[in-house]
Amino acid sequence: MWLNNIKLNDKKVLSPVEFLVLANSISDEYQGANTILQNINNQIEHWAGTPGTIYPVLHRLRKLQLLDLDPDKKLSFRTSEKGLHFFISTIHSFEEHFDSNRSFLYQ
Numbered sequence: 001m002w003l004n005n006i007k008l009n010d011k012k013v014l015s016p017v018e019f020l021v022l023a024n025s026i027s028d029e030y031q032g033a034n035t036i037l038q039n040i041n042n043q044i045e046h047w048a049g050t051p052g053t054i055y056p057v058l059h060r061l062r063k064l065q066l067l068d069l070d071p072d073k074k075l076s077f078r079t080s081e082k083g084l085h086f087f088i089s090t091i092h093s094f095e096e097h098f099d100s101n102r103s104f105l106y107q
Helices: 016-023 033-043 051-063 081-100
Strands: 006-008 011-014 067-069 076-079
Touching: 011 016, 016 033, 016 051, 016 081, 033 051, 033 076, 051 067, 051 076, 076 081
Parallel strands: none
Antiparallel strands: 006 011, 067 076
């Protein structure tokens, strides 16, 4: 499984940016969209996300039921149970992929 082809139910679902947003939305508490954006921008040196990037991604992740929206605050999100399970299973798939190709990487 390659990063540009993250799948849910055998369909291509997430871009690397969407996966990054999902990863940065994992929390017990709801986080504002600006907080999520700031966390991402603090992690990546040569790319700066903007509100014009993050809001459509948050909307799409919510439509896929990977994020929950805070019922009391506009634009506050956290990863849903489905999103958390999806994230964990994707990370396990990455680990399996890289473990199976480890000998190739060290040649």
